[in-house]
Amino acid sequence: MEVLHDKVKKQVIKEGHGKKPLKFATCFVHYRAWVQGSSHKFEDTWQEQHPIELVLGKEKKEMSGLGIGVVNMKSGERALLHVGWELGYGKEGSFSFPNVPPMADLVYEVELIGFDDVKEGKARSDMTVEERIAAADRRKIEGNEYFKEKKLEEAMQQYEMAIAYMGDDFMFQLFGKYRDMALAVKNPCHLNMAACLIKLNRFDEAIVQCSIVLSEDESNVKALFRRGKAKSELGQTESAREDFLKAKKYSPEDKEIHRELRLLAEQDKALYQKQKELYKGLFGPRPEVKPKKANFLVVFWQWLVSLIRHLVRMFKRKNE
Secondary structure (H helix, E strand, O other): OEEEEOOEEEEEEEOOEOOOOOOOOEEEEEEEEEEOOOOOEEEEHHHHOOOEEEEOOOOOHHHHHHHHHHOOOOEOOEEEEEEOHHHOOOOOOEOOOOOEOOOOOEEEEEEEEEEEOHHHOOOHHHOOHHHHHHHHHHHHHHHHHHHHOOOHHHHHHHHHHHHHOOOHHHHOOOOHHHHHHHHHHHHHHHHHHHHHHHHOOOHHHHHHHHHHHHHHOOOOHHHHHHHHHHHHHOOOHHHHHHHHHHHHHHOOOOHHHHHHHHHHHHHHHHHHHHHHHHHHHHHOOOOOOOOOOOOHHHHHHHHHHHHHHHHHHHHHHHHO
16 A cells, blocks of 8 residues: 555555646546445445546645545556545535545545646636537547557546536537537547447446437437447347347448347347257157057957857858
8 A cells, every 4th residue: 555645545456557647637537435434435426427527736625635646646547545534524524415424534446537737728617618529529539549559448538538528517508509519529439438348348338328329319320239239248139139120220231230130130049949958858858659558358358259259150150
Protein backbone atom coordinates (compact mmCIF):
# COMPACT_ATOMS: atom_id res chain seq x y z
CA MET A 1 0.00 0.00 0.00
CA GLU A 2 1.39 3.40 -1.05
CA VAL A 3 1.25 6.33 1.38
CA LEU A 4 0.32 9.49 -0.56
CA HIS A 5 -0.37 11.70 2.47
CA ASP A 6 -0.69 11.34 6.23
CA LYS A 7 -4.40 10.71 5.67
CA VAL A 8 -4.42 9.07 2.21
CA LYS A 9 -3.19 5.60 1.25
CA LYS A 10 -3.49 3.93 -2.14
CA GLN A 11 -3.69 0.26 -3.09
CA VAL A 12 -3.54 -0.44 -6.85
CA ILE A 13 -6.12 -2.88 -8.21
CA LYS A 14 -5.31 -2.45 -11.91
CA GLU A 15 -2.33 -0.65 -13.42
CA GLY A 16 -2.93 2.35 -15.68
CA HIS A 17 -0.93 3.72 -18.60
CA GLY A 18 0.69 6.96 -19.70
CA LYS A 19 1.30 9.98 -17.50
CA LYS A 20 -0.41 11.31 -14.38
CA PRO A 21 -2.66 14.41 -14.48
CA LEU A 22 -1.29 17.78 -13.45
CA LYS A 23 -2.93 20.25 -11.09
CA PHE A 24 -6.02 21.88 -12.63
CA ALA A 25 -6.43 19.03 -15.14
CA THR A 26 -10.05 17.98 -15.67
CA CYS A 27 -10.33 14.32 -14.66
CA PHE A 28 -13.14 11.90 -15.45
CA VAL A 29 -13.58 9.51 -12.56
CA HIS A 30 -15.78 6.58 -11.58
CA TYR A 31 -15.89 5.66 -7.91
CA ARG A 32 -17.69 3.84 -5.14
CA ALA A 33 -17.42 5.19 -1.60
CA TRP A 34 -17.92 3.47 1.76
CA VAL A 35 -17.55 4.38 5.38
CA GLN A 36 -14.47 2.44 6.46
CA GLY A 37 -15.18 -0.62 8.58
CA SER A 38 -18.82 -0.84 7.51
CA SER A 39 -20.91 -1.93 4.54
CA HIS A 40 -22.45 1.55 4.26
CA LYS A 41 -21.91 2.55 0.61
CA PHE A 42 -22.98 6.15 0.15
CA GLU A 43 -22.06 6.82 -3.50
CA ASP A 44 -21.61 4.75 -6.68
CA THR A 45 -21.12 6.46 -10.04
CA TRP A 46 -20.90 3.10 -11.84
CA GLN A 47 -24.43 2.30 -10.74
CA GLU A 48 -25.58 5.70 -11.97
CA GLN A 49 -23.59 5.15 -15.22
CA HIS A 50 -22.18 8.67 -15.07
CA PRO A 51 -18.55 9.43 -14.18
CA ILE A 52 -17.89 12.65 -12.30
CA GLU A 53 -15.73 15.51 -13.52
CA LEU A 54 -13.04 16.46 -11.01
CA VAL A 55 -10.84 19.53 -11.58
CA LEU A 56 -7.69 18.85 -9.55
CA GLY A 57 -6.98 21.62 -7.08
CA LYS A 58 -10.56 22.89 -7.34
CA GLU A 59 -12.42 19.92 -5.87
CA LYS A 60 -14.93 20.34 -3.04
CA LYS A 61 -13.52 20.20 0.48
CA GLU A 62 -15.05 16.79 1.18
CA MET A 63 -13.30 15.44 -1.93
CA SER A 64 -9.80 16.63 -0.94
CA GLY A 65 -8.66 13.08 -0.17
CA LEU A 66 -10.12 11.78 -3.41
CA GLY A 67 -8.26 14.53 -5.30
CA ILE A 68 -4.94 13.55 -3.69
CA GLY A 69 -5.54 9.98 -4.81
CA VAL A 70 -6.51 10.87 -8.38
CA VAL A 71 -3.52 13.17 -8.97
CA ASN A 72 -1.34 10.13 -8.22
CA MET A 73 -3.08 7.84 -10.71
CA LYS A 74 -2.65 7.14 -14.43
CA SER A 75 -5.39 6.83 -17.04
CA GLY A 76 -7.12 3.47 -16.77
CA GLU A 77 -5.79 2.83 -13.28
CA ARG A 78 -8.14 1.43 -10.67
CA ALA A 79 -7.27 1.65 -6.98
CA LEU A 80 -8.56 1.59 -3.43
CA LEU A 81 -8.06 4.84 -1.52
CA HIS A 82 -8.14 4.93 2.28
CA VAL A 83 -8.95 8.51 3.33
CA GLY A 84 -8.95 9.89 6.87
CA TRP A 85 -12.03 11.81 8.02
CA GLU A 86 -10.06 15.08 8.05
CA LEU A 87 -9.87 14.98 4.21
CA GLY A 88 -13.40 13.63 3.83
CA TYR A 89 -16.63 14.86 5.40
CA GLY A 90 -14.86 16.10 8.51
CA LYS A 91 -15.90 16.33 12.12
CA GLU A 92 -19.54 17.07 11.34
CA GLY A 93 -20.15 14.48 8.61
CA SER A 94 -23.07 14.88 6.21
CA PHE A 95 -26.70 14.31 7.10
CA SER A 96 -28.22 15.10 3.69
CA PHE A 97 -26.94 13.43 0.52
CA PRO A 98 -24.61 11.67 0.77
CA ASN A 99 -25.26 10.48 4.30
CA VAL A 100 -21.90 10.16 6.09
CA PRO A 101 -21.47 9.92 9.88
CA PRO A 102 -19.25 12.42 11.80
CA MET A 103 -15.50 11.73 11.83
CA ALA A 104 -15.89 8.83 9.37
CA ASP A 105 -12.80 7.47 7.63
CA LEU A 106 -13.60 6.60 4.01
CA VAL A 107 -12.71 3.95 1.43
CA TYR A 108 -12.97 4.74 -2.28
CA GLU A 109 -12.73 2.32 -5.16
CA VAL A 110 -11.63 4.69 -7.92
CA GLU A 111 -11.03 4.43 -11.66
CA LEU A 112 -9.41 7.31 -13.52
CA ILE A 113 -11.01 7.00 -16.94
CA GLY A 114 -8.89 9.79 -18.37
CA PHE A 115 -8.24 13.50 -18.15
CA ASP A 116 -7.96 16.68 -20.17
CA ASP A 117 -4.71 18.58 -19.71
CA VAL A 118 -4.85 22.13 -18.41
CA LYS A 119 -4.03 23.49 -21.87
CA GLU A 120 -7.22 21.96 -23.29
CA GLY A 121 -9.17 24.56 -21.42
CA LYS A 122 -12.52 24.70 -19.70
CA ALA A 123 -14.58 22.48 -17.49
CA ARG A 124 -17.65 21.02 -19.19
CA SER A 125 -19.96 23.37 -17.33
CA ASP A 126 -18.17 26.39 -18.85
CA MET A 127 -18.28 25.11 -22.44
CA THR A 128 -20.77 26.02 -25.13
CA VAL A 129 -22.79 23.24 -26.78
CA GLU A 130 -20.50 23.28 -29.82
CA GLU A 131 -17.38 23.10 -27.63
CA ARG A 132 -18.67 20.11 -25.69
CA ILE A 133 -19.62 18.23 -28.85
CA ALA A 134 -16.22 19.03 -30.40
CA ALA A 135 -14.38 17.85 -27.26
CA ALA A 136 -16.40 14.62 -27.29
CA ASP A 137 -15.65 14.11 -30.97
CA ARG A 138 -11.91 14.46 -30.31
CA ARG A 139 -12.15 11.74 -27.69
CA LYS A 140 -14.11 9.52 -30.07
CA ILE A 141 -11.42 9.90 -32.76
CA GLU A 142 -8.70 9.04 -30.23
CA GLY A 143 -10.71 6.02 -29.17
CA ASN A 144 -10.99 4.87 -32.78
CA GLU A 145 -7.20 5.03 -33.14
CA TYR A 146 -6.74 2.86 -30.05
CA PHE A 147 -9.38 0.46 -31.40
CA LYS A 148 -7.48 0.08 -34.68
CA GLU A 149 -4.38 -0.76 -32.63
CA LYS A 150 -6.46 -3.35 -30.69
CA LYS A 151 -5.93 -1.42 -27.44
CA LEU A 152 -9.48 -2.04 -26.31
CA GLU A 153 -9.27 -0.82 -22.72
CA GLU A 154 -7.66 2.44 -23.82
CA ALA A 155 -10.25 2.83 -26.58
CA MET A 156 -13.11 2.37 -24.11
CA GLN A 157 -11.66 4.99 -21.79
CA GLN A 158 -11.73 7.54 -24.63
CA TYR A 159 -15.28 6.62 -25.61
CA GLU A 160 -16.42 6.87 -22.00
CA MET A 161 -14.83 10.30 -21.68
CA ALA A 162 -16.57 11.39 -24.87
CA ILE A 163 -19.90 10.18 -23.48
CA ALA A 164 -19.19 12.02 -20.21
CA TYR A 165 -19.29 15.32 -22.14
CA MET A 166 -22.87 14.50 -23.13
CA GLY A 167 -24.55 13.27 -19.97
CA ASP A 168 -28.30 13.14 -19.42
CA ASP A 169 -28.41 16.64 -17.94
CA PHE A 170 -26.77 18.03 -21.09
CA MET A 171 -28.82 16.01 -23.59
CA PHE A 172 -32.06 16.97 -21.84
CA GLN A 173 -31.44 20.60 -22.82
CA LEU A 174 -30.84 19.91 -26.52
CA PHE A 175 -33.39 20.07 -29.32
CA GLY A 176 -33.36 20.05 -33.09
CA LYS A 177 -30.02 20.29 -34.87
CA TYR A 178 -28.00 20.48 -31.64
CA ARG A 179 -29.47 17.22 -30.39
CA ASP A 180 -28.79 15.62 -33.78
CA MET A 181 -25.19 16.89 -33.67
CA ALA A 182 -24.67 15.46 -30.18
CA LEU A 183 -26.23 12.07 -31.03
CA ALA A 184 -24.04 11.84 -34.14
CA VAL A 185 -21.06 11.69 -31.76
CA LYS A 186 -22.61 10.03 -28.71
CA ASN A 187 -24.29 7.04 -30.38
CA PRO A 188 -21.14 5.87 -32.24
CA CYS A 189 -19.27 6.00 -28.92
CA HIS A 190 -21.84 3.66 -27.32
CA LEU A 191 -21.69 1.35 -30.35
CA ASN A 192 -17.89 1.31 -30.34
CA MET A 193 -17.96 0.60 -26.61
CA ALA A 194 -20.24 -2.35 -27.36
CA ALA A 195 -17.82 -3.64 -30.02
CA CYS A 196 -14.95 -3.50 -27.51
CA LEU A 197 -17.01 -5.19 -24.80
CA ILE A 198 -18.02 -8.04 -27.12
CA LYS A 199 -14.37 -8.65 -27.97
CA LEU A 200 -13.63 -8.72 -24.22
CA ASN A 201 -16.51 -11.19 -23.62
CA ARG A 202 -18.33 -8.63 -21.44
CA PHE A 203 -21.65 -9.32 -23.11
CA ASP A 204 -24.05 -7.95 -20.48
CA GLU A 205 -22.30 -4.57 -20.59
CA ALA A 206 -22.39 -4.61 -24.41
CA ILE A 207 -26.17 -5.13 -24.30
CA VAL A 208 -26.53 -2.05 -22.06
CA GLN A 209 -24.55 0.14 -24.49
CA CYS A 210 -26.61 -1.00 -27.49
CA SER A 211 -29.88 -0.51 -25.61
CA ILE A 212 -28.93 3.12 -24.88
CA VAL A 213 -28.60 3.74 -28.63
CA LEU A 214 -31.86 1.92 -29.40
CA SER A 215 -33.71 4.07 -26.87
CA GLU A 216 -32.88 7.02 -29.16
CA ASP A 217 -32.96 5.21 -32.52
CA GLU A 218 -34.94 1.95 -32.55
CA SER A 219 -33.98 1.20 -36.17
CA ASN A 220 -30.21 1.44 -35.64
CA VAL A 221 -28.92 -1.65 -37.44
CA LYS A 222 -25.51 -1.72 -35.74
CA ALA A 223 -27.10 -1.52 -32.30
CA LEU A 224 -29.59 -4.31 -33.12
CA PHE A 225 -26.86 -6.48 -34.63
CA ARG A 226 -24.37 -6.05 -31.78
CA ARG A 227 -27.02 -6.52 -29.12
CA GLY A 228 -28.17 -9.67 -30.91
CA LYS A 229 -24.58 -10.89 -31.06
CA ALA A 230 -24.09 -10.33 -27.32
CA LYS A 231 -27.39 -12.04 -26.49
CA SER A 232 -26.47 -14.98 -28.71
CA GLU A 233 -23.18 -15.40 -26.84
CA LEU A 234 -25.13 -15.46 -23.56
CA GLY A 235 -27.42 -18.19 -24.89
CA GLN A 236 -30.43 -15.86 -25.15
CA THR A 237 -31.34 -17.40 -28.51
CA GLU A 238 -34.90 -16.20 -29.01
CA SER A 239 -34.16 -12.63 -27.92
CA ALA A 240 -31.07 -12.59 -30.16
CA ARG A 241 -33.14 -13.82 -33.11
CA GLU A 242 -35.64 -10.99 -32.56
CA ASP A 243 -32.83 -8.41 -32.76
CA PHE A 244 -31.33 -9.99 -35.88
CA LEU A 245 -34.73 -10.14 -37.61
CA LYS A 246 -35.34 -6.45 -36.81
CA ALA A 247 -31.88 -5.61 -38.17
CA LYS A 248 -32.66 -7.64 -41.30
CA LYS A 249 -35.88 -5.66 -41.77
CA TYR A 250 -33.88 -2.42 -41.98
CA SER A 251 -30.91 -3.91 -43.85
CA PRO A 252 -32.20 -6.93 -45.82
CA GLU A 253 -29.02 -7.46 -47.86
CA ASP A 254 -26.58 -7.51 -44.95
CA LYS A 255 -24.62 -10.78 -45.19
CA GLU A 256 -23.47 -10.71 -41.55
CA ILE A 257 -27.07 -10.59 -40.34
CA HIS A 258 -27.99 -13.56 -42.56
CA ARG A 259 -24.94 -15.43 -41.29
CA GLU A 260 -25.94 -14.93 -37.64
CA LEU A 261 -29.50 -16.08 -38.34
CA ARG A 262 -28.11 -19.23 -40.03
CA LEU A 263 -25.89 -19.88 -37.03
CA LEU A 264 -28.89 -19.60 -34.70
CA ALA A 265 -30.85 -22.05 -36.89
CA GLU A 266 -27.92 -24.50 -36.77
CA GLN A 267 -27.73 -24.11 -32.98
CA ASP A 268 -31.46 -24.86 -32.73
CA LYS A 269 -31.03 -27.99 -34.87
CA ALA A 270 -28.03 -29.17 -32.83
CA LEU A 271 -29.92 -28.55 -29.58
CA TYR A 272 -32.91 -30.54 -30.87
CA GLN A 273 -30.68 -33.51 -31.77
CA LYS A 274 -28.95 -33.32 -28.40
CA GLN A 275 -32.28 -33.30 -26.56
CA LYS A 276 -33.50 -36.18 -28.71
CA GLU A 277 -30.44 -38.26 -27.77
CA LEU A 278 -30.81 -37.27 -24.12
CA TYR A 279 -34.43 -38.41 -23.95
CA LYS A 280 -33.51 -41.61 -25.77
CA GLY A 281 -30.82 -42.27 -23.15
CA LEU A 282 -33.17 -41.53 -20.26
CA PHE A 283 -36.07 -43.73 -21.35
CA GLY A 284 -34.19 -46.31 -23.41
CA PRO A 285 -35.20 -47.78 -26.78
CA ARG A 286 -38.80 -48.79 -27.23
CA PRO A 287 -39.12 -52.52 -26.52
CA GLU A 288 -40.02 -54.78 -29.46
CA VAL A 289 -43.31 -56.64 -29.24
CA LYS A 290 -42.46 -60.34 -29.23
CA PRO A 291 -45.00 -63.02 -30.06
CA LYS A 292 -46.18 -64.90 -27.02
CA LYS A 293 -45.12 -68.54 -26.75
CA ALA A 294 -48.03 -70.91 -27.09
CA ASN A 295 -49.01 -72.89 -23.99
CA PHE A 296 -47.95 -76.56 -24.53
CA LEU A 297 -50.94 -78.01 -22.71
CA VAL A 298 -53.42 -76.01 -24.78
CA VAL A 299 -51.74 -77.14 -27.99
CA PHE A 300 -51.81 -80.78 -26.83
CA TRP A 301 -55.55 -80.72 -26.07
CA GLN A 302 -56.27 -79.01 -29.40
CA TRP A 303 -54.33 -81.78 -31.17
CA LEU A 304 -56.08 -84.49 -29.16
CA VAL A 305 -59.58 -83.14 -29.92
CA SER A 306 -58.68 -82.90 -33.58
CA LEU A 307 -57.42 -86.50 -33.57
CA ILE A 308 -60.59 -87.79 -31.90
CA ARG A 309 -62.77 -85.99 -34.44
CA HIS A 310 -60.71 -87.51 -37.25
CA LEU A 311 -61.04 -91.04 -35.81
CA VAL A 312 -64.80 -90.61 -35.31
CA ARG A 313 -65.21 -89.57 -38.95
CA MET A 314 -63.16 -92.59 -40.13
CA PHE A 315 -65.24 -94.96 -37.95
CA LYS A 316 -68.51 -93.59 -39.39
CA ARG A 317 -67.28 -94.02 -42.96
CA LYS A 318 -66.27 -97.64 -42.21
CA ASN A 319 -69.71 -98.53 -40.82
CA GLU A 320 -71.44 -96.98 -43.79
